[in-house]
Amino acid sequence: MNRPHILVTGSSRGIGAAIVEALAPSAQVVGHATSSAHDRIAADLSEPGAVATLFKDALDRLNGRIDVIVNNAGIFESAPIDQPHDDWLAAWERTMRVNLTASAELSRLAILHWQSLQHGGRIVNVASRAAYRGDSPAHWHYAASKAGMVAMTKTIARGYAAQNILAFAVCPGFTMTGMAEDYLSSRGGAALLADIPLGRVAEPAEVGAAVRFLALEAPASMTGSVIDINGASYVR
Numbered sequence: 001m002n003r004p005h006i007l008v009t010g011s012s013r014g015i016g017a018a019i020v021e022a023l024a025p026s027a028q029v030v031g032h033a034t035s036s037a038h039d040r041i042a043a044d045l046s047e048p049g050a051v052a053t054l055f056k057d058a059l060d061r062l063n064g065r066i067d068v069i070v071n072n073a074g075i076f077e078s079a080p081i082d083q084p085h086d087d088w089l090a091a092w093e094r095t096m097r098v099n100l101t102a103s104a105e106l107s108r109l110a111i112l113h114w115q116s117l118q119h120g121g122r123i124v125n126v127a128s129r130a131a132y133r134g135d136s137p138a139h140w141h142y143a144a145s146k147a148g149m150v151a152m153t154k155t156i157a158r159g160y161a162a163q164n165i166l167a168f169a170v171c172p173g174f175t176m177t178g179m180a181e182d183y184l185s186s187r188g189g190a191a192l193l194a195d196i197p198l199g200r201v202a203e204p205a206e207v208g209a210a211v212r213f214l215a216l217e218a219p220a221s222m223t224g225s226v227i228d229i230n231g232a233s234y235v236r
Contacts, residue, residue, distance in 0.1 A: 003028050004216060005062040007055075009106070010073030011040055014177030015126060018204035019070055022212040030061045032073065045073055045102035046094055055109045065117070068215045069110045071103035071149070072126040078138040092141040099145035104152060111156070111165055120164025123156060124214045125149045126207070127226070129173040133234040146171075150226055157224030166223040168214040173230025174201040198231030 004027040010016040011031030020039075023029050031040030032054055041061070043054040058066060075098050079091035107123050114121040128135075128146040135143040149169060156167035173196065193199065210227050218225070228236065 004067040005065050006030070006068040006070065006215060007058045007062070007066055007106075008032065008070040008072055009045070009054075009102075010126075012037075015172065015175055015204045015207045016072045018208035019072060019126075019211045020208075022205070022208035023070075023215060026212075026216055027068070028062060030058050032058075045098045051102050051105040052109065055106060055113075059113075066110060066113060066121070068122045068124065069106055070124045070126070070211060070215060071106060072211075073102065074099045074126070074145075076139070076142055079141055080138040095141040096145050096148075099142070100148045100152070103149060107152070107156060107167075111160060114165055115163065120166065122215055123153070123165075123167045124211050125153045125167070125169040126211070127153070127169045127171045129171050129228065129230045129234050131171055132236060153226065154224050161220075161223050164220065166218075166220060168218060168222065168224070169226045170207060170210050170214070171226055171228050171230070172202055172207050173228075173233050175207060175229075176201050176203055196231040196233040198233075200231065202229050202231060 006023055006027045006029045008016060008019050008029060009032040011020045012033035016031070020029050020031050032043055033040050034042060034044055036042035041054055041057045043050045045051060075095055077091055077095060079088050081088065103125060110121055110123060127149040130143040131146040131150045153167045153169040207229055210229055228234070
């Protein structure tokens with residue numbers, strides 16, 4: 001059996017790097033970041049046309065076939081409501097563009113690719129606990145973008161399951177990446193940790209393990225599922 005061909009966005013560090021590490025033993029993986037390397041393609045997802053170019057370049061590297069898309073790339077930038085309006089709006093539009101619209105573009109291209117080949121594929125979206133619980137007053141846009149990813153995941157699952165095109169999402173809480181460390185320290189780390197029954201934030205490898213399962217092993221009947229990885233800090 002051929003090894004699955006997988007494109008992972010936002011793979012240079014943190015959760016994305018852990019996802020690549022989890023997938024690499026069982027799949028042929030191409031990553032993505034804002035800078036290129038031997039194992040990843042450079043693309044700025046805030047730029048028009050970048051997603052289409054990324055998908056084409058990934059197809060070239062993967063011999064014309066992609067089996068799984070992992071939409072992990074995202075930004076977490078502050079947008080307090082007392083910012084000047086134009087700055088606040090620009091932060092909203094940039095966050096939505098990178099976190100949600102680029103993922104939608106990539107998912108659309110993947111679905112069209114699978115339909116043209118007449119075989120199935122899988123999409124795994126890395127959303128956030130914020131999709132359900134919300135986030136800080138300076139991060140309305142981040143929470144909204146991740147809620148959009150969850151809704152998109154469920155819509156794709158319902159719309160294309162009959163074609164064996166499956167969609168899943170994971171919703172991490174705080175995860176020990178550089179971004180999470182900065183946020184924890186800025187919000188009084190110990191108090192924030194007290195809100196997590198497990199007593200610690202998630203490790204990137206834990207998210208990578210969940211993504212690997214969904215990308216390679218989850219039964220088809222799980223399509224549309226959203227897996228929480230938040231130490232029971234928010235349960236649904």
